[in-house]
Amino acid sequence: MIKLLIVDDHVVVRSGLMMLLNGKDNIEVIGEASEGDEAIRKAQELNPDVVLMDLSMPHGKDGLTATKELHELMPQVAILILTMHDDEEYLFRAIHSGASGYILKNAPHEDLLSAIHSVASGNAYLNPTATKSLMSGYMDRVKNGEGSNSFELLSDREKEILEWIAKGYSNKEIASHLVISVKTVESHKSNLMEKLGIKTRPELVEYAMKKGLLRFE
Incomplete structure (x- = not known):
């Protein structure tokens, strides 16, 4: 049982x-x-x-x-x-x-x-149903292709914030963890999304998955 x-x-x-x-x-x-x-x-x-x-x-x-x-x-x-x-x-x-x-x-x-x-x-x-839009966005990005060196364009801080975002933390929570302002987090988020050509938060999660940044226990 x-x-x-x-x-x-x-x-x-x-x-x-x-x-x-x-x-x-x-x-x-x-x-x-x-x-x-x-x-x-x-x-x-x-x-x-x-x-x-x-x-x-x-x-x-x-x-x-x-x-x-x-x-x-x-x-x-x-x-x-x-x-x-x-x-x-x-x-x-x-x-x-x-x-x-x-x-x-x-x-x-x-x-x-x-x-x-x-x-x-x-x-x-x-x-x-919960993952339909996530997988749809992932397949679209695979189909359209991504620059292989786009990740290298990110600063160390941007990579760090990308990982926090991908794990589901809010801007306020990230700011608290990194001891920076919410405005600074939003600025880094905007910059990294522009560098990666990503427009939505779910797409950031997909990208992080592909880069092996999510290590769930």
């Missing part, structure tokens, strides 16, 4: 997921939590195989923070993000935080079951 812990701030959502999943396809729901700190406590107490984690939990620790802390404490536990956010930035921040998978709340039930089994087996699962 796959032991599952459900984390969501809405009681109705948790109850619905328990009814849907408990006893299905060798899945046993062993507990539930309404926010991040409770999720971490329950995980340490119950030792689940998979944690089904919501991202937006306004009345406690959010899902991204809880995912990062839980992954550091219990790396053997697979964390599957179940969210309404169909956004590449959320996707990459979740992966960087230690999530094994990412699926949308409007996905078919069969996809959710498949995702749980996939991450429980040690594999990754990425919802096709």
Whole structure:
């Protein structure tokens, strides 16, 4: 049996997921939590195989923070993000935080079951809808080609900021980490995007992936 812990701030959502999943396809729901700190406590107490984690939990620790802390404490536990956010930035921040998978709340039930089994087996699962625009942009850039030496045009600081952006950090967070102003971060971001011929944040992520700048644990 796959032991599952459900984390969501809405009681109705948790109850619905328990009814849907408990006893299905060798899945046993062993507990539930309404926010991040409770999720971490329950995980340490119950030792689940998979944690089904919501991202937006306004009345406690959010899902991204809880995912990062839980992954550091219990790396053997697979964390599957179940969210309404169909956004590449959320996707990459979740992966960087230690999530094994990412699926949308409007996905078919069969996809959710498949995702749980996939991450429980040690594999990754990425919802096709969540990554559609990312992959589309990636293929367009491959098709159109890129200058092979464009990366060398970047300064060391621009390369550093590119890596932070690609990992999903906001300009404000990057400024805090590097002890520089948000305006300086925005300036470096604008310069590096111009040098690389890139117009959007998802394209920066794609570029960083191709350059091997993202090293997710």
